[in-house]
Amino acid sequence: MNGVHDMGGMHGMGPVAPEPDEPVFHHAWEGRVHALTLASPTRGNIDAGRHKLELIPPAEYLRMSYYEKWLTRLEQLLLAGGFVTADELATGRADPAKPKATPVRPAATVQAALTAPYSYIREVGPPAFAVGHRVRAKVIQPKGHTRLPRYVRGRTGVIERLHGAHVFPDRHAHGEGEHPHHLYSVRFAARELWGPDAPARDSVRLDLWEPYLERA
Structure with missing residues (x-):
């Protein structure tokens, strides 16, 4: 869903101030x-x-x-x-x-x-994409849970790695079953996400499920 938790690329949220020797718990x-x-x-x-x-x-x-x-x-x-x-x-x-x-x-x-070990990896059919494929994150506005950040929707990236099929969070979060889909590591150039002022060599890698993606 679109909410205040999805802060990627937002301004005005204050500086990130790492705490030296930060304890595991403050209280x-x-x-x-x-x-x-x-x-x-x-x-x-x-x-x-x-x-x-x-x-x-x-x-x-x-x-x-x-x-x-x-x-x-x-x-x-x-x-x-x-x-x-x-x-x-x-x-x-x-x-x-x-x-x-x-x-x-x-x-x-x-x-x-x-x-006890547990895993969300599941077996399904062959993946729709392969390493090197150019893909575009779909422009969606889900009312429920999703792992597709707003700042990447409509942007183009390249598949760098296949993680196999995993439980699909958009359905699983709402008690609708596992509905596993293939999961990919997708590299997005910083300038694709943030515009021409972003550093040319920077990039962001996101793990995205197959239903979030389409061929570019």
Whole structure:
């Protein structure tokens, strides 16, 4: 979807100021949010989680820190999945009238769940494009989740690498199944994206799914 999260090429957002020796977490609660997210029963669909971040109202999105966004996403996923109620989130206390279900992920199973290998790679038919093909990113305005940035739509690039077929996030995020498609690394010249004032030798590489692309 088109939203404030899609900031590529935007001006006026302030400087990027790397922090020397930046800690993994600036506050203890951030580490807890990270752990809760990884151990949550909602963890199975990364695309649905990304879409929840996109649905945060723009003013709130810009105000929030990184892990505040994570916490908001987790709360919304838990609500949507029926794992908690709005009153339980507001009070921080379990409703004593609610039945106590068997935990979806008991504490003893967390380590195995977090370290078990998983992959979004799938098997489908042959790819439509090959290395060296010139392609154009389609001009689309999706209302739902997408991994096609606005700044690249309508721009021409060159296929540099094939990654095989992967779960298609635009459908998967909305519970519509996996619908795997081939995924490509596409190189876009900086001047193609940003105009003649961009450095001539610079470029951007994006991993883009086949439905986003057409032959140029």
